[in-house]
Amino acid sequence: MDKQIRTVAIFFAVVYAICACNSLFAQDNANVFDKIVIDAGHGGNKPGAIGSKYKEKDVTLAVAIKLGKLINENLKSVKVYYTRVIDQDVDLYKRSSIANRINADLFLSIHCNSAVTKAAGGTETYAMGLGKTESNLEVAKKENAEILTESNSIQNYQGFDMNSPESDILFSLYQNAYLNKSLDFAAKIQEQYQTNVPFKNRGVHQANFVVLWKAAMPAVLTEIGFISNPKEEEFIGSEYGQWVIASCIFRAICNYRNKTDNLNDPIPTLEQLIPKDVLAKEKLRKENETLQQELLAKQQQEDSVKNASAQDTPQTPAQAPTPQNTSLVIYRIQFMSSPDKISVSDKRFEDLEDIFSYQEKNTWKYTAGIFATQKEALAYQKKVKEKYSDAFVVAFYNGKRITIVEAQRLQKNN
Template identity: 30%
Template sequence: MKTNLHYIIVSIALIFTCFLTSANNVTKNKEKFVVVLDAGHGGGDSGNLGSGYKESEIALKIVLTVGKKLEENDDIKVIYTRKEDKFVTLRGRAKIANDAGADLFVSIHCNAHNSSAHGTETFVLGLHANQRNFEIAKKENEVIFLEADYEKHYEGFDPNSPESMIGITLMQEEYLEQSIRLARLVEDSFKDKRKRNSRGVKQAGFWVLHNTYMPSILIETGFLTYKKEGAYLNSRNGQTKMSSSIIEAILAYKKNLDQNVGENIYEEMPSVVSTETKQKALLYDNITFKVQISAGPRDLEPKSYNFNGLSDISKEKVGNLYKYYHGNTSDLNEIRRLEANAKQKGYPTSFVVAFKDGEQINLSEALKTSAN
């Protein structure tokens, strides 16, 4: 337990150093949207061999297909952690993404289980909701044991210990919302476009996701141990279709990000809610409500022409992200009106946040206070 606590303390200390390092990297690639594609395993680490299929080979073929298509976009830069059958350490994969100042990190794998389990799963970093998620993360994290000096580079981290996972969830918290958004786009495309069995978006403690300082996901494209699914993933047709879903999701995510924090210029538009329909003020003492309309790595002037004509824009830098808000009021009814206004002006994922004494608090906590 002492070792695990030491690892958590070290992780917290590293947060501040990593923020500074990656902040410098992000500014170097503003002209292009940088996607790092990570084919799981490789070289002496073949991954799982369910039904005789090789995870490392299938993951690489999918990655190369995804990358080739993305590279057709002039405003996207693709970086690979590997383009051939070679072993890359977990820390090496993370370093590639961090050094590139990447906007996204997408790691691709194939699943395995000693049952008839089948279907896709896309993971973001978080504490395990159940033992099954822990086992998946444990399997992927145990690759560190293939490194001769793993004790030096992963000091105090034990893939077999649930306690060790607590420390590794800290760093990715600021990117969690965006990671979930991308993961949901991936799973929805698998299910709706490719008609695959989607097991959903999940959270688990993958070391490689923890150490990447940008929105990051790990895709389990299916179970090689399920014979029918293994054959599908090992086929050119299956790999092409799974690649198509991942491509569609990344492009949709980027489009959404561009729309939310892009530098497009819009004409001023009248408010969509008439002042005649305003409800009576519902004021909360010492609480400030805002509508969070977007978040991303780009530093924009809080002007209406950058945000579809919305006025009263403010921003806050949190780590490497800039969060953009619309409105500033203690009136709950007014902030709900502003939220509806933001959604009608092109920000469908906007939501209300609450602050007390300058610090963000849970909205539910804010609403427990007395209203006037």
């Protein structure tokens, strides 16, 4: 064979081999769960539902970023895409088209619920489909309302009208191919919430969400709690609560991937997923909450004894409960004092965390933060000083104010 022809032949053989290999990999990858799109609901000038302290758009973004971090660190073969990573307005139709463009294996939209009654609460996860109950329709209507403020909504949503029944038929033509997988993933998310989130499990539902409409892959919308419910707002607004929610969704993704890819990969526990400092702080907060309740009960019992003896009734001394955590030293930042008692949920305190008040003589003192060490407290003091320049570190032992020197001595002895 002529040398030139041989070179050309070898060249084509190599090119063919590379192509064959590539198509083999491409085929493999197409069947493997390796791309997920995380959609933080709302953003920019569309805040979503507004609670007394937090806005939906900020909570959803914080959870989305935490979830992405968990996937990047613990599921290295899965690539994470976001519809937004900053406080930015993204049209609803663009969110799923991002997922379609990269051929994602899963689309997850994160939202917070809200209701007029403060008592309404719980988590729920949706797949596309006809909303069967009034409350499901209401949730979809609220989340879809955003398109009313988007430009070109007529073209982008093909004349979709939230209030017309024909729109339901338009919707039902889509998504069916992925419905079973979407429902399966939704159920896995709710299973995790049920075990790990302290809210009611409202279950898996179907309703027509514009954001899921054209996703050409299994797609769900999860409502992580009610921002209108003070207890739930506190949880989903807190670092700890957001890590719990993100870890639940992460574990559901692992479960789903194990099933679709026929794997048996171990799934980390919440303890392993949530950062150590966040867990430690939550433990401290809980211990302190118990302590405060015990002290309050003791105070009430002492008061009732005083009142009873004032009325001169024969009385056996009441047994006051003893605080359980006898070695608990905590640090807080004191930033304000007032002759009046101010509610800890007062608007003035909204930038600060873990507000706690106590009375000394006739003055109410207000503190923020809970810390196990003076060092952590000093770091937080800097933040508090931005607004309250006189803020300083105070220490407590079993709920009673002590000096910093005493606190350090107690901690040394332990």
